[in-house]
Amino acid sequence: MIEVKDIRKRYRRRDVLNGVSFTAAKGEITCLIGVNGAGKSTILKAIMGLTPISGGSIHIDEQSLRPQLYEKIAFVPDHLTMPSGMKLSEAIKFMADFYDSWNNARARELMQFFRLNYSDKIGSLSKGTAAKFNLLLGLGQDSDYLLMDEPFSGIDLFSREAIANVFTSDLIEGRGVLLTTHEIGELEHLIDKAVLLQDGKVSRAFNCEEMRYEEGKSVIDVMREVYRA
Ligand SMILES: Nc1ncnc2c1ncn2[C@@H]1O[C@H](COP(=O)(O)OP(=O)(O)OP(=O)(O)O)[C@@H](O)[C@H]1O
Numbered sequence: 001m002i003e004v005k006d007i008r009k010r011y012r013r014r015d016v017l018n019g020v021s022f023t024a025a026k027g028e029i030t031c032l033i034g035v036n037g038a039g040k041s042t043i044l045k046a047i048m049g050l051t052p053i054s055g056g057s058i059h060i061d062e063q064s065l066r067p068q069l070y071e072k073i074a075f076v077p078d079h080l081t082m083p084s085g086m087k088l089s090e091a092i093k094f095m096a097d098f099y100d101s102w103n104n105a106r107a108r109e110l111m112q113f114f115r116l117n118y119s120d121k122i123g124s125l126s127k128g129t130a131a132k133f134n135l136l137l138g139l140g141q142d143s144d145y146l147l148m149d150e151p152f153s154g155i156d157l158f159s160r161e162a163i164a165n166v167f168t169s170d171l172i173e174g175r176g177v178l179l180t181t182h183e184i185g186e187l188e189h190l191i192d193k194a195v196l197l198q199d200g201k202v203s204r205a206f207n208c209e210e211m212r213y214e215e216g217k218s219v220i221d222v223m224r225e226v227y228r229a
Pocket residue numbers: 011012016034035036037038039040041042043182
């Protein structure tokens with residue numbers, strides 16, 4: 001389980017996170033929801049140790065963050081970070097060389113699943129195709145947890161559907177997924193737990209199915225209550 005407890009983050013005298021606490025369990029898809037600038041990416045970066053936090057703690061499977069733990073977590077940032085002149089085949093080779101946890105068979109499966117071409121260059125990919133390849137670079141790692149920053153941002157309906165299919169496939173099964181979004185869209189029926197951020201804090205965190213059965217509300221209904229209040 002990823003346990004984020006009371007984390008705080010200050011950027012240039014501005015408090016962005018004011019004591020954020022939530023958990024993301026293995027085998028579940030947890031979605032961090034918040035308007036632009038709410039601090040979603042900052043939380044993912046803090047979990048990945050890419051930005052220091054000003055207070056609070058983060059534990060993965062009850063252990064505090066340290067470099068070895070990152071073999072357990074794959075991070076899919078909101079854009080592809082590979083050089084534009086690299087071919088997809090070269091980027092895959094780079095990942096295989098760099099990560100002990102790289103799973104070539106799964107990468108091949110995903111290349112087919114997303115209908116990607118090994119000989120294409122990173123710089124020539126459309127936004128949606130780049131998003132699929134970015135996801136492949138995360139899913140290609142045999143990690144227990146997968147963190148994804150806005151995997152659907154700016155992507156057309158068909159590419160979004162292809163990416164959404166990954167969430168219901170055995171490519172995800174058993175892993176803990178933590179993703180961010182500012183619009184829930186077709187993610188609504190895929191996620192297990194929603195964590196709504198507001199004013200640097202968690203305003204609501206709930207199991208989506210329980211919310212539907214017990215209060216008859218969808219994630220969007222709760223978002224309306226929180227963000228329109
Ligand atoms: N390196 C930085 N230096 C200064 N301020 C920053 C830095 N990174 C982020 N911020 C600020 O922190 C706040 C939270 O940013 P963050 O990117 O975490 O939000 P977000 O919820 O992911 O937003 P979006 O939905 O637009 O991606 C924003 O106001 C942003 O301007």
